Amino acid sequence: MSESIIQMKEVNKWFGDFQVLKDINLEVKEKQKIVVCGPSGSGKSTLIRCINRLEEHQKGQIIVDGNELSEKTKDIEKIRAEVGMVFQQFNLFPHLSILDNCTLAPIWVKKTPKKKAEEFAMKQLEQVQIADQAAKFPGQLSGGQQQRAALARALCMEPKIMLFDEPTSALDPEMIKEVLDAMVNLAKAGMTMIVVTHEMGFAKEVADEVVFMDEGMIVERAKTNDFFANPKNERTKLFLSQIL
Amino acid sequence: MININILKPTSSNFQTYLYIGSALIFIGIFDVFLRSFFNINYLTFLPGSLNFLFPLIIGLVGLQMIRLEYSGNRIVDKINQNINNNTFNAGLTLIIIFLTLLVIPPALDWMILEATISGDTKEACVATEGACWTYIKVWFRRFMYGMYPNDFHWRINTAFIVLIAFAFVGYFMRGKLKNYITFYYAILYPIIAFIIINFLISGGSFGLEWVETNAWGGLSLTFIVSFFGLIFCFPLGMILALGRRSELPIIKYISIGYIEFWRGVPLITVLFMSSVMFPMFLPSDAFVDKLIRVIAAIILFEAAYVAEVIRGGLQALPRGQYDAAKSLGMGYWKMQIFVILPQALKLVIPGIANTFLALVKDTPLIFVVGLSEVVGMLQMAKTNPKWLGYAMEGYIFASILFWAICYAMSKYSQYLELKYKTER
Numbered sequence: 001m002s003e004s005i006i007q008m009k010e011v012n013k014w015f016g017d018f019q020v021l022k023d024i025n026l027e028v029k030e031k032q033k034i035v036v037c038g039p040s041g042s043g044k045s046t047l048i049r050c051i052n053r054l055e056e057h058q059k060g061q062i063i064v065d066g067n068e069l070s071e072k073t074k075d076i077e078k079i080r081a082e083v084g085m086v087f088q089q090f091n092l093f094p095h096l097s098i099l100d101n102c103t104l105a106p107i108w109v110k111k112t113p114k115k116k117a118e119e120f121a122m123k124q125l126e127q128v129q130i131a132d133q134a135a136k137f138p139g140q141l142s143g144g145q146q147q148r149a150a151l152a153r154a155l156c157m158e159p160k161i162m163l164f165d166e167p168t169s170a171l172d173p174e175m176i177k178e179v180l181d182a183m184v185n186l187a188k189a190g191m192t193m194i195v196v197t198h199e200m201g202f203a204k205e206v207a208d209e210v211v212f213m214d215e216g217m218i219v220e221r222a223k224t225n226d227f228f229a230n231p232k233n234e235r236t237k238l239f240l241s242q243i244l
Numbered sequence: 245m246i247n248i249n250i251l252k253p254t255s256s257n258f259q260t261y262l263y264i265g266s267a268l269i270f271i272g273i274f275d276v277f278l279r280s281f282f283n284i285n286y287l288t289f290l291p292g293s294l295n296f297l298f299p300l301i302i303g304l305v306g307l308q309m310i311r312l313e314y315s316g317n318r319i320v321d322k323i324n325q326n327i328n329n330n331t332f333n334a335g336l337t338l339i340i341i342f343l344t345l346l347v348i349p350p351a352l353d354w355m356i357l358e359a360t361i362s363g364d365t366k367e368a369c370v371a372t373e374g375a376c377w378t379y380i381k382v383w384f385r386r387f388m389y390g391m392y393p394n395d396f397h398w399r400i401n402t403a404f405i406v407l408i409a410f411a412f413v414g415y416f417m418r419g420k421l422k423n424y425i426t427f428y429y430a431i432l433y434p435i436i437a438f439i440i441i442n443f444l445i446s447g448g449s450f451g452l453e454w455v456e457t458n459a460w461g462g463l464s465l466t467f468i469v470s471f472f473g474l475i476f477c478f479p480l481g482m483i484l485a486l487g488r489r490s491e492l493p494i495i496k497y498i499s500i501g502y503i504e505f506w507r508g509v510p511l512i513t514v515l516f517m518s519s520v521m522f523p524m525f526l527p528s529d530a531f532v533d534k535l536i537r538v539i540a541a542i543i544l545f546e547a548a549y550v551a552e553v554i555r556g557g558l559q560a561l562p563r564g565q566y567d568a569a570k571s572l573g574m575g576y577w578k579m580q581i582f583v584i585l586p587q588a589l590k591l592v593i594p595g596i597a598n599t600f601l602a603l604v605k606d607t608p609l610i611f612v613v614g615l616s617e618v619v620g621m622l623q624m625a626k627t628n629p630k631w632l633g634y635a636m637e638g639y640i641f642a643s644i645l646f647w648a649i650c651y652a653m654s655k656y657s658q659y660l661e662l663k664y665k666t667e668r
Contacts (some may be wrong), residue, residue: 054567081573091568095586095664104582105572150568157572 005030005161005192006051011060013046020046021057022216028161033193035203035224038213039239044196047213048163051194052083065160081109084154088166090146092138098125098149099134102156110157117156124152128182144175148182155186162186164195200244204228212236253312261309262320268306272299276342281349300338307334355640366631379634380641383625387618387641390461399452400464403444407471410436434475441468457535458614463645465617469539470604476543477603478596481550482589486580488555499551506548512609514541519613538610546603553595557588590664597657601650618642 006028013021020043028034036044049055050062053069053076062069067079093101102121106112112120125131128148130141138146147167154162164183168176180202187193187206197203203210203224210227212220212235220233231237253261276299278284287295307328315321327337358374361381369376380387389397410433417425445468448454460468487499506514518541519534526532561584569579589596608619616624622638625631 052571054570077573077575080571083571085567085571087564087567087571089562089564091562091564093565093568093583093587095590105574108578108582109573153572 004028005065006194007061007063008050009061009063011050011057011062013043013050013055013057013059020216021050024060024216024218026211026218026221028192028194030160031190031192033187033191033206033208034195034211035207035209036194036196036211036213037198037200037203037239037243038219042213043216044213045165048085048165048194048196051161051163052080052085054085077109081105081157082159083161083163084157084159085163085165086147086151086154086167088169090138090143090150090170092146092150092153094138097135097137098130098141101138101149102153105153106156121152121156124155125149127155127185128152129178142175143171144178147171147175147179151179151182151186161192161194164193164197166196166198168197168199198243200228200240212239214239253309253315255312255315258312258315261312262315262317265306265309268302268309270306272301272303272306272338273341273345275299275302276345280346299342300335303338304331304334307338369634375637375640376634377637379625379631379637383621383631383638386462386625387621388462389464390616390621391459392455392461392464393453393459396447396453396455399444399447403440404464404467406440406444407437410440430479434472437471437475457533460535461616462621463618465610465615466604466607468535469542469607469610469617472539473542473546473603473607474600477546477550480543480547482554482585484547484551485554485558488551489558503548503551506545507552509545511542511545511606512612514545515609516612517541534613535615538613538615542603542606546599546606549599549602550596553592553599554588556595557590557592558584560591561587590661593657593661593664597654601653604649604653605646618645 004027006026008024008026011021011024012019024047026047036047038044046055050057050069051064053062053073056071057069064079065082067073067075069076069079073079092098093104096104099118099121102124103114103117106117106120107114122131122134125134128151130145130148130152133141133145133149138149141149151167167183168179171179176199180199183193183195183202184206193206195202195207207224209221210224211218212227212231212233214235220227220231220236222231227236228240231240253265275287278286285295287298290298308331310320311324311328311334312320313324315324328334354374356374358372359377360369360372360374361377362368363378364382366376366379368378385394385397389400392400414425414429417428443449444452445460445464446455446457484499484503487495488503490496490499515538518537522537523532565583565587566579569583574583607617610617611620611623619642622635622642626635626638
């Protein structure tokens, strides 16, 4: 087994006086799928936003694919290009068509020739089954389609790691499935994934391990089956009894 | 007590009331029309104030008589809903109609019917009481070209035609060239414009006689000042807006200081200083033309306003757009150029148009340094001993010119707004 692609050691983060992350230790190996769950405000989103340095941690070490993230990191853009992210609010660029959304970063960041980038983007859009929407603008798509487009956009950068920040929380119930299906396909293709979600069905289906967070700490981390069958911590039990 | 109900229509007798009411309203309006257009007052037998108020009273009674909800007549319903829903609004409606009727004839008389445009001297205007457009005709070239020598006016015309031609080059850029369209308009075009104006209007080479900028003036100078003002204050404002939101403290505070300084001083003092004080700080052998100094002052001044307008647009964008751009590996400049600015600028088109219109209308202020664009030339013509007493015509002429320019700009900004509307 290859060594860890993400390593977090004793990571601490404060927003002002409020400590959002407390001594986080987390290792993720290549092709591993991790689901992070926990009550709102427990620091899940902040945790994964630290991995591509959308948030800066103040103490501890985060190493992504051999590069340590710190203020001194020069090529943070290079690391970010290898770490794709899907957001709760999709965050598509509303002034660009879906296809342009997908090709913008490959063309300007990775310097892929336009034609090649477009071909690759169409392939990704086909994967998430919205190739027919390529010429439309984000505002003309449904929530589920937008989120799948956002997934395709991230995949167009051919990332090594994918981060999902509550990808289905802003969607209507009937659209959740289409997004989860796309994510399951991606997982089966062997992507390294860290998913913050409340969709326990998804966790059971694809996750190798589940991490439970509360009040900025990792309370429990276990193999998926163990996590659901016999949770050890009281708080985990309480959370599971409420959510399942 | 008078039973006012007699004036209230019901659905059964509405037809009768409609005829009588309309007739009364018509009589009221017709009365004012006669008084205003033909100076006929057929009600002199009435006592003074009643005579004066007669049209209003009779009109109000008429409007009262046709006021009925759901009369069944579409036009009457429209009138009742919009301008006749109560006595106060009915009164306002009538007064506005009457005032319009009273103002039109004298204005029409003065501007067209009794106006003169024939002849080349003031004498042509002496006989009439209307406007003296002869004055505008005689001074027209001065208003357009200032004190620029008459024989060389073709140089200004050619320069502007060439400039307009170059402005349309963007439309013919296809394929690969299209990627350079921003570069062309932001950098190349201003340089081309400067070179053309320098060689053609300023002259001094290629056998063209040199004309110093003091002689430039009139509408052409308005265009030159506005043109360079607009194209340079926009990019400068954009950089300042980004600077003010920068995370680097030095850049941030320099931008804030710049913006707050220039927004705090009146343009007229800035212009004055650019022309009088600035040369004192220069080494004695250095020389920067007055017109260039003035344009630079306007650019620096307006850039501060543009910066704040653009900053408003930047702040309106949700943080998710920044997150998404960063997560795709874009650096600061790529993020700004491809994701943030296109959206922010689209949002602030109305605000930018506002600032640009203000800039164009601020150009007359350059008279404080002795440059006379169109309003400045007007001042000069107004005080010319041969043509005393025609200030009104001049100001109306200038108003029409500025209105036409500004209205065109405003329409263009609306067109841009529509063109770049993608969401919803």
